[in-house]
Amino acid sequence: MSQNQTDYTSRFAIDPVAAAAMGTDELRHNFHLDDLFQPGRVSLTYTHYDRMIVGGAVPMATALPLEAIKPTGTRNFLDRRELIAVNIGGAGTIEAGDQSFELQARDMLYLGMGTDNVSFASADKDNPAKFYLLSAPAHQAHPGRLIRLGDAKRLDLGSKEACNERSIFQFIHAGGTRTCQLVVGMTQLAPGSIWNTMPCHVHDRRMEAYLYFDLPDAARVFHFMGEPDETRHIVMRNEEAVLSPGWSIHSGAGTSNYAFIWAMAGDNVDYTDVDAVAMDALR
16 A cells, blocks of 8 residues: 555464464465565555564655554554664665754664654665664653664674674663663674574564565575474565564574564563573474
8 A cells, every 4th residue: 555655564463373384475475574675665564463563764865754654543653653763775864853863874763652754864865775664552752862883782692613603783772772662683693604593582472573684686594483393484585574473483594694683572672581492392
């Protein structure tokens, strides 16, 4: 569906029994998100997993407004929601109310409930900004805040021997920017490393969305999902996202190193609140 410069679709929640019976096309139709970054458009997917909205905005010569869509049921997009935008493209600007924020690649902006007149612009239409958008329902208004990559909490994990040497950047964490329920971070795999989030886990108290990027055109990430004893996979290209229900594992291995942005919404914002899955439990 289209509203001015905004396109949106909806994804309904799928239970683990139904997902276990799905083939490749059904899995992709229900969990895989492509075409997020369309030049001159805002592209949104309203999901029924904790009412998370996942999308992208690519402003070209003119700015793009953040418009309300029918599923939000509000006059303005952020009347009852909060938003995080992460720039994975060229330099850009986000106008929000009477404030203006300049974002370089991998900078993140949080906007709280009630923020109006939000718009996205690129510094150079030939190298446009690509804003990855994440929104969830909010119950309280928190101040907007720009968080640059260097300001994020960094954790270096993994090893070359396990092919999972990586750096985790927690944009939202305890003691940092306050949100109602959005938790967002980025993971960068080192050259020669391909595995993320293995050993894996589940967290039934919140859903998650992954955006894979920084992949060469010919490279792919095999994203693993499903219940631990009934796993499935979805093949991901550069700048594609995938939805992960609370009952599902979320792990991946690529044909080269890559980066991904993980975002969560739900009952719990504690990053370490997960249920670990033993390797011998995977099937």
